[in-house]
Amino acid sequence: MQALKLTPTSFMVLGLLEQAAPAEATPYDIKQWMGFSVDNFWPTPHAQVYREPERLATGGYVTERREETGRRRKFYKITEAGSAALETWRHEPLDDLPELRDAAVLKIFFGADPVVVARHQVAAHEAKLAEYEHLRSNIAEFIPPGQLLALDIGIAHERKEVDLWNEVAAGQVPPTTSAPRA
């Protein structure tokens, strides 16, 4: 039980297990919950969702129980150590900025037609925005405030992306200067 590195994916699993506590949850459960929440801004394929709790179990952050019969499903539950790690993480300042990692910018960098690229981006971001807004209207009343705020940040983010790519499509990037932006 040596110290294993806890990644954002680890904390996502821990966070969802903490919400489920004191009930146990299977990886399948976790993946389902992700589907209408965290998957939007921290996607993780299901195979990973099966493996991460195994890792966490070796570090003592969760307990693992396996069915003896039938499907031999695995059930996980967060431990004290897991909750403590999660709580620490909540208070830790963030190390790293998110990087753009935007293939659209990469294409433009290497000479793709910016107007064409931008139009696609606008459409794609608008679709994502609509998805978020639809989701929000369905679940806003049932989720804790942090989760709602995260969703609202996602919405605000997508709006800004739509604006940005519209500006690119219109040839309005760069803005004239770092002029005052109310």
Place this chain on the structure above:
Amino acid sequence: MQALKLTPTSFMVLGLLEQAAPAEATPYDIKQWMGFSVDNFWPTPHAQVYREPERLATGGYVTERREETGRRRKFYKITEAGSAALETWRHEPLDDLPELRDAAVLKIFFGADPVVVARHQVAAHEAKLAEYEHLRSNIAEFIPPGQLLALDIGIAHERKEVDLWNEVAAGQVPPTTSAPRA
């Protein structure tokens, strides 16, 4: 020489080799160029920059030449096939949206104090913005238009991120509605 999958990283290497052409370049050269350009929005560790051209060589997208003596450095040059692949990629519509993958949002989702998180994000994004602007003032005149535009998109993006997190810090997210935003 079976078809290998070309990732954004592949195109980054191809793109930089195309710029260098007809000269050859070592992975070290490539990494240097990245340092003040692509690294900002498509970071790749140096080990990858040594390996990717090897892959590309097996697919015929670049040629590899190795020094016989001394450091036995490897030199790469883009081929016709490489240029063709790059050109195709430039015109291909984009498949995937960039995901947020923002650890700050994840933390808020799981209950971190949004004001604290937001203040950190503002500072971090402002620093990044300043870095971009400094870079721009140094190189704007020497780089091709696509590269400058990519940088300007990065700048615009960071400004919007600063705005977004300022709004979060001020409790102004969500905005009242999808009201008209000039």
Place this chain on the structure above:
DNA sequence: CCTATCATGTAATCCGTTACATGATTAT
């Protein structure tokens, strides 16, 4: 000379993705 730093490369590991496989349940 010696040391620090730059330049160059390989190895080991990790994580994510794709693919495969099988048990259970629902619908026809």
Place this chain on the structure above:
DNA sequence: ATAATCATGTAACGGATTACATGATAGG
């Protein structure tokens, strides 16, 4: 009953990251 789909898990592969290691060069 049978087919389709849901639920559950493992395996294999490949790209990305970390770590290690060594050759060259410049500064003291």
